[in-house]
Amino acid sequence: MEKLQATNKRIASDLENAYMEVIPFPDIEKRFEILKPKSHLAVTCSPTKGVDETLQLCEKLVDRGFQVTPHIAAKCVRDNAHLESIVERIEALNISSIFIPGGDRPEPLGRFRDSYQLLNSLRKLNHNIKSIGIAAHPEGHPDIDETILMADLIRKKDLATYIVTQMCFDANILGDWLVKIKDLGVDLPVWAGLPGVIERGRLLRTSLRIGVGDSLRFLRKKSQVASELMRSSTYHPDDLVANISKYKHINATNLAGYHIFCFNQIETTEKWRAETIALMS
Numbered sequence: 001m002e003k004l005q006a007t008n009k010r011i012a013s014d015l016e017n018a019y020m021e022v023i024p025f026p027d028i029e030k031r032f033e034i035l036k037p038k039s040h041l042a043v044t045c046s047p048t049k050g051v052d053e054t055l056q057l058c059e060k061l062v063d064r065g066f067q068v069t070p071h072i073a074a075k076c077v078r079d080n081a082h083l084e085s086i087v088e089r090i091e092a093l094n095i096s097s098i099f100i101p102g103g104d105r106p107e108p109l110g111r112f113r114d115s116y117q118l119l120n121s122l123r124k125l126n127h128n129i130k131s132i133g134i135a136a137h138p139e140g141h142p143d144i145d146e147t148i149l150m151a152d153l154i155r156k157k158d159l160a161t162y163i164v165t166q167m168c169f170d171a172n173i174l175g176d177w178l179v180k181i182k183d184l185g186v187d188l189p190v191w192a193g194l195p196g197v198i199e200r201g202r203l204l205r206t207s208l209r210i211g212v213g214d215s216l217r218f219l220r221k222k223s224q225v226a227s228e229l230m231r232s233s234t235y236h237p238d239d240l241v242a243n244i245s246k247y248k249h250i251n252a253t254n255l256a257g258y259h260i261f262c263f264n265q266i267e268t269t270e271k272w273r274a275e276t277i278a279l280m281s
Helices: 002-016 028-034 050-063 080-092 115-123 146-159 171-183 200-210 214-221 223-229 238-246 266-280
Strands: 019-022 040-043 067-070 097-099 131-136 162-167 190-195 255-261
Touching: 002 238, 002 255, 002 266, 019 266, 028 050, 028 266, 040 050, 050 067, 050 080, 080 115, 115 131, 115 146, 131 146, 162 255, 171 190, 171 238, 190 238
Parallel strands: 019 040, 019 255, 040 067, 067 097, 097 131, 131 162, 162 190, 190 255
Antiparallel strands: none
């Protein structure tokens, strides 16, 4: 009984510390009515439309009282002058958190080929951004060896303040990875990438329209994972969240909460999150 209560408490806590990733689409703001004031949202960076579209949506969200984390994809930043102008816009909006992935452009827009280069340039600027996130891949990457991924994470850890993982579908793989990075000296809080309540048809339409980078490439190359996601008309992450919370060493890790990939299905995912927290509390 005590073990069940501890698991439920962990589920509620991690979901309370969760936030959703949203994709800039026309009229996307209409979908935010379900969210509580001051909710936290991350805004993706399109490989075709770039940082401007991200910051335009961030401005609208800030005006409505939300906390936002813009994604600043390294390959979408031309040079240091462009980076400085981006930082100025972010600070003008009183945004204190950013996330820096490499980006999904086939070729970089300018001089930054990866997030490590951008992080180094950002460090040299006089800015007031308090939280800087980097990406990680507990379940692997379709094109990069695991040894290289880990070395890249280690070299970036001192340039960042938190980690966000790709979408994860295996609780044990995630848990083992969380233990491993901590043992290797990567002691940053981790927000695990969690699929939200996703309607299969909309997921496919959204992915075909804009793509979601590493996570979908990963799914395409791991058929058993795609099968799990596509097994029914709507995917619910209940079992995954429960299994993560039951992982034997979870309390010794730096799991801080979830970064929810909702594919703009904000209403259904937030309703699920709120109901699950209430049920487990």
